[in-house]
Amino acid sequence: MDEARAVVIGGGVAGASIAYHLTELGWPEVVLVERSELTSGSTFHSAGLVGQLRSSVTLTKMMMYSVRLYRQLLEETGVDPSWHEVGSLRLASSKARIEELQRLAGWGQTFGLPLEIVSTEEALELWPLFDPEGVEGAAFLPTDGYLDPSGLTFALVEGARRRGATVRQGARVTGIDVERGRVTAVRLEDGERIRTEVVVDAGGMYANQIGRLAGVEVPVVPFAHQYLLTVPIEGVRPEFPTMRDPDRLVYFRPEAGGGLVMGGYERDPAPWAWEQGPPASFNNTLLPEDWERFEPLAEGAFSLVPAMTSAEVVKLINGPEAFTPDGEFILGESEVAGFFVAAGFCAHGIAGAGGIGKVLAEWIVAGEPELDVWKMDIRRFGRHHESRSYAKARAFEIYSRYYDIHYPNEEREAGRPLKMAPTYGRLAVLGAVFGEKAGWERPNWFTSNEDPAHEHLRPRGWAGENWSTAIPAEHLATRERAGLFDESSFAKIEVSGPDACPFLQRVCANDVDRPVGTVVYTQMLNRRGGIECDVTITRLSEEHFRIVTGTAFGNHDLAWIRRQLRSIEDVRVRDVTPELACLGLWGPAAREILAPLTQADLSNEAFPYMTAQQVVVGHAPCLAARVTYVGELGWELYPSSEFAQVLWDTLVEAGRPHGLVPAGYRAIDSLRVEKGYLAWGADITPEDTPIEAGLGFAVKMDKPAFTGREALERALAEGPRRILRTLRLSDPRAMVLGNEPVFHDGAVVSRVTSGGVGYSVGASIAFAYLPSELAEPGITLQVEVFGERVEAEIAPRALHDPAGRRIRA
Numbered sequence: 001m002d003e004a005r006a007v008v009i010g011g012g013v014a015g016a017s018i019a020y021h022l023t024e025l026g027w028p029e030v031v032l033v034e035r036s037e038l039t040s041g042s043t044f045h046s047a048g049l050v051g052q053l054r055s056s057v058t059l060t061k062m063m064m065y066s067v068r069l070y071r072q073l074l075e076e077t078g079v080d081p082s083w084h085e086v087g088s089l090r091l092a093s094s095k096a097r098i099e100e101l102q103r104l105a106g107w108g109q110t111f112g113l114p115l116e117i118v119s120t121e122e123a124l125e126l127w128p129l130f131d132p133e134g135v136e137g138a139a140f141l142p143t144d145g146y147l148d149p150s151g152l153t154f155a156l157v158e159g160a161r162r163r164g165a166t167v168r169q170g171a172r173v174t175g176i177d178v179e180r181g182r183v184t185a186v187r188l189e190d191g192e193r194i195r196t197e198v199v200v201d202a203g204g205m206y207a208n209q210i211g212r213l214a215g216v217e218v219p220v221v222p223f224a225h226q227y228l229l230t231v232p233i234e235g236v237r238p239e240f241p242t243m244r245d246p247d248r249l250v251y252f253r254p255e256a257g258g259g260l261v262m263g264g265y266e267r268d269p270a271p272w273a274w275e276q277g278p279p280a281s282f283n284n285t286l287l288p289e290d291w292e293r294f295e296p297l298a299e300g301a302f303s304l305v306p307a308m309t310s311a312e313v314v315k316l317i318n319g320p321e322a323f324t325p326d327g328e329f330i331l332g333e334s335e336v337a338g339f340f341v342a343a344g345f346c347a348h349g350i351a352g353a354g355g356i357g358k359v360l361a362e363w364i365v366a367g368e369p370e371l372d373v374w375k376m377d378i379r380r381f382g383r384h385h386e387s388r389s390y391a392k393a394r395a396f397e398i399y400s401r402y403y404d405i406h407y408p409n410e411e412r413e414a415g416r417p418l419k420m421a422p423t424y425g426r427l428a429v430l431g432a433v434f435g436e437k438a439g440w441e442r443p444n445w446f447t448s449n450e451d452p453a454h455e456h457l458r459p460r461g462w463a464g465e466n467w468s469t470a471i472p473a474e475h476l477a478t479r480e481r482a483g484l485f486d487e488s489s490f491a492k493i494e495v496s497g498p499d500a501c502p503f504l505q506r507v508c509a510n511d512v513d514r515p516v517g518t519v520v521y522t523q524m525l526n527r528r529g530g531i532e533c534d535v536t537i538t539r540l541s542e543e544h545f546r547i548v549t550g551t552a553f554g555n556h557d558l559a560w561i562r563r564q565l566r567s568i569e570d571v572r573v574r575d576v577t578p579e580l581a582c583l584g585l586w587g588p589a590a591r592e593i594l595a596p597l598t599q600a601d602l603s604n605e606a607f608p609y610m611t612a613q614q615v616v617v618g619h620a621p622c623l624a625a626r627v628t629y630v631g632e633l634g635w636e637l638y639p640s641s642e643f644a645q646v647l648w649d650t651l652v653e654a655g656r657p658h659g660l661v662p663a664g665y666r667a668i669d670s671l672r673v674e675k676g677y678l679a680w681g682a683d684i685t686p687e688d689t690p691i692e693a694g695l696g697f698a699v700k701m702d703k704p705a706f707t708g709r710e711a712l713e714r715a716l717a718e719g720p721r722r723i724l725r726t727l728r729l730s731d732p733r734a735m736v737l738g739n740e741p742v743f744h745d746g747a748v749v750s751r752v753t754s755g756g757v758g759y760s761v762g763a764s765i766a767f768a769y770l771p772s773e774l775a776e777p778g779i780t781l782q783v784e785v786f787g788e789r790v791e792a793e794i795a796p797r798a799l800h801d802p803a804g805r806r807i808r809a
């Protein structure tokens with residue numbers, strides 16, 4: 001065979017599932033190449049647990065799909081994956097864990113997952129061998145289970161084969177041809193060359209070695225992962241649910257013969273072959289047993305299941321598995337067109353395989369994924385992930401804290417500080433408490449603004465963790481006087497050239513062909529009308545535009561924009577993020593602070609809202625753009641980086657008599673929530689259209705054709721089935737964290753996308769997509785916040801300054 005529609009590299013569970021789903025979508029000309037034998041990577045030594053409830057909406061949907069698929073594979077393919085739908089128990093040994101379970105249960109309800117909180121006694125009925133001492137309850141999900149990972153892989157391969165796929169074992173890929181940024185062929189060790197336009201790197205822990213053949217960095221880090229298998233233990237039955245006790249860092253599942261499989265996530269994990277990747281001969285191989293590292297897990301298991309103490313261990317399995325720097329899968333098309341990646345499953349590849357195969361196959365066939373996969377998208381990684389030591393440090397932290405309770409707004413510690421704005425030293429001196437996003441250090445708040453008088457505003461429960469009285473203080477100062485925000489980490493992309501304007505007109509939903517100096521807020525849509533990018537675009541000259549997007553979305557947006565380019569278009573796209581700083585000066589005093597520092601006329605007439613001008617502020621030349629994400633009068637100032645520090649000093653000095661405060665990102669978040677401004681990735685995603693999101697004002701249906709327009713036309717004709725609404729909760733200290741279920745008449749009707757407390761309006765606010773029949777003012781709903789239902793009413797989109805007078809002041 002010298003040609004294929006797609007070549008999938010890697011005969012583990014992921015590659016098998018991708019081949020299965022590609023053939024299901026009508027691509028029979030698929031070749032699956034495996035350097036050794038099927039399942040001989042991580043798959044053969046997996047423990048086979050399948051749990052569905054995960055940290056994101058999309059991932060959970062993918063796992064739920066996996067279960068639906070695993071139920072039917074035997075009948076469909078004749079190969080038995082040994083699916084045991086025994087359910088799962090997650091024990092809670094502390095009050096905080098119970099709260100975590102309540103949160104999970106609420107979250108699960110929004111998917112229709114039958115997750116319920118059960119008492120310790122009820123859990124014991126299901127799993128009578130654990131010691132109830134200290135256990136305060138559990139969550140039970142009856143549709144979880146376990147299976148045989150190799151059986152699953154063979155069943156998927158059989159399904160793919162029946163629909164025409166070719167499977168090549170003993171076929172090592174040693175080269176990938178790339179021409180003009182596109183894959184063209186795969187080369188095998190024996191000299192064979194398979195021409196193809198689509199290559200999928202499903203190489204598990206070997207994925208980076210394969211990626212490098214195409215010039216793509218895939219930041220997987222192999223870690224040794226262990227579990228043990230016991231001889232049969234009296235009382236263990238194969239229908240026991242799987243069981244996890246995160247406080248003891250361990251998981252269990254029954255073995256068919258009556259033994260137990262028990263593994264866990266140790267605090268001091270062992271990265272393996274992390275610099276160069278696994279050796280070329282590493283197949284069907286385990287690592288030596290490492291009892292010393294396993295001991296803390298064994299102790300936890302013995303204390304929970306005393307019967308294990310005397311049970312003979314058949315084997316300690318020590319197998320490597322690919323982890324990632326942020327604990328999320330790596331999926332999607334890389335910067336090399338046609339080169340897709342599906343790897344880094346962080347010990348969840350068996351549970352995920354069904355969904356992974358489906359999502360990736362849809363992505364390949366349709367050209368874009370059907371679900372919002374941003375958190376798993378390979379484009380989320382920046383250049384710093386090319387550093388193996390950085391990737392390892394981050395993955396190590398993820399692994400070692402896997403079973404911790406992750407409080408909202410928790411910050412990572414590994415590999416910091418990495419990227420620092422030119423003002424970093426100044427911010428630190430002012431008491432900045434830094435958070436991290438996409439490698440950037442960004443002030444969350446400033447200790448210098450802490451004010452005990454605001455302590456009564458601390459949100460109840462978990463939301464009150466990682467919180468400071470400085471947040472409301474900075475929020476209120478910005479509303480009443482002025483706040484100065486360093487936003488240098490914002491991603492900035494410049495688009496220029498003779499075709500820049502028509503190109504942007506084609507990819508943006510709003511009209512960007514406006515006079516030089518205009519700032520336009522716009523979305524870029526996919527063909528389904530879903531929101532891929534949410535940006536502002538400033539026209540710097542006839543043929544030169546600057547796009548500003550969120551810190552974490554730079555790579556994603558850059559890749560999306562580049563992908564829309566046609567070869568005949570004369571357009572240059574450039575990431576200028578590090579070259580430009582950004583300082584946001586907002587608040588009613590912003591004009592008074594800025595005016596004496598510049599010769600520019602800042603009046604409404606000379607410098608209206610949503611326009612930009614080149615100005616000099618003090619000694620610092622910069623572009624001033626009159627835009628805001630906080631809903632106040634003010635400017636974003638973009639100096640080139642070397643002027644950032646002097647500009648910061650100038651503004652701080654000039655602002656002092658006006659009561660200006662330095663302010664951080666947590667204040668921004670609360671300011672934007674009460675102004676009804678949305679966040680991409682939470683409130684608006686590739687699965688939501690601007691019509692549903694209430695962003696129709698930023699869509700110009702009467703301009704020449706743009707991507708997504710036909711889908712919007714259809715949506716407008718039919719009328720939206722769901723609409724994003726602002727909910728005002730009755731208790732201002734019940735703060736939502738995202739993903740809480742929304743109830744109407746006792747039934748779950750939606751889930752919260754994001755929210756927070758608006759300190760000027762004194763309300764807890766949540767955004768949620770509601771079915772259109774429930775999206776009318778006056779309808780009362782409830783939002784479940786940590787197991788407690790809080791009344792919520794539909795409010796205007798913006799609770800603060802709904803008419804926008806202040807931003808135009």
Ligand SMILES: Cc1cc2nc3c(=O)[nH]c(=O)nc-3n(C[C@H](O)[C@H](O)[C@H](O)COP(=O)(O)OP(=O)(O)OC[C@H]3O[C@@H](n4cnc5c(N)ncnc54)[C@H](O)[C@@H]3O)c2cc1C
Nearest residue numbers: 010012014035041042043046047049173204348349350351
């Ligand atoms: C001890 C342990 C327990 C686990 N328990 C669970 C669990 O309970 N539940 C769960 O969901 N997950 C679990 N996992 C994780 C799960 O096993 C993995 O996520 C999954 O098997 C990864 O599958 P894969 O197809 O991505 O990679 P692999 O199975 O590693 O497949 C990659 C394949 O690529 C091939 N390959 C590499 N280079 C080339 C090349 N150049 N040319 C051709 N072929 C190549 C390799 O030979 C290999 O077969 C566990 C993992 C371990 C280690």
